[in-house]
Amino acid sequence: MKTAQAGTLESMDCLVTASEAEKGKGIFITMEGSNIARFRDSILKTAKTTLQEMGIKDVILSIQYNGANDIVLKARVEAAAKALIGGDN
Numbered sequence: 050m051k052t053a054q055a056g057t058l059e060s061m062d063c064l065v066t067a068s069e070a071e072k073g074k075g076i077f078i079t080m081e082g083s084n085i086a087r088f089r090d091s092i093l094k095t096a097k098t099t100l101q102e103m104g105i106k107d108v109i110l111s112i113q114y115n116g117a118n119d120i121v122l123k124a125r126v127e128a129a130a131k132a133l134i135g136g137d138n
Contacts, residue, residue: 053132056117056125063117065096067129068109075107076100082114095119099126108133 056064063082070077078096080089096110108130117125 051133053129055128055132056121058113058115061116061118061121063115063122063125064113065122065125065129066111067126067133068111069133070107070109072107076105076110077108078110078112080112080114082112082116084116085114088114091119092122095122096126099123100130103127103130105130105134 050069052066052068054064054066056062058064076097078093080092085092092112092114096112100108100110110126110129112122112126114122
């Protein structure tokens with residue numbers, strides 16, 4: 050299975066791992082981190098919206114959240130997804 054990562058485990062960042070999913074399986078997201086309970090809905094919305102804007106419909110995403118703001122989270126999701134699909138843009 051092909052995977053790609055973006056980010057770090059440092060404070061105020063997140064580590065996003067994107068893995069291939071079977072066609073038609075949709076977007077599946079798992080999350081870990083100390084503030085997940087508090088920010089779960091916001092993290093999910095940002096990650097899903099970013100993937101949808103990129104036209105990605107089938108992916109497994111793992112987010113290790115360490116306090117990243119929405120802009121950082123979006124950048125990490127985008128970078129991991131682009132690395133997974135092999136895109137440069």
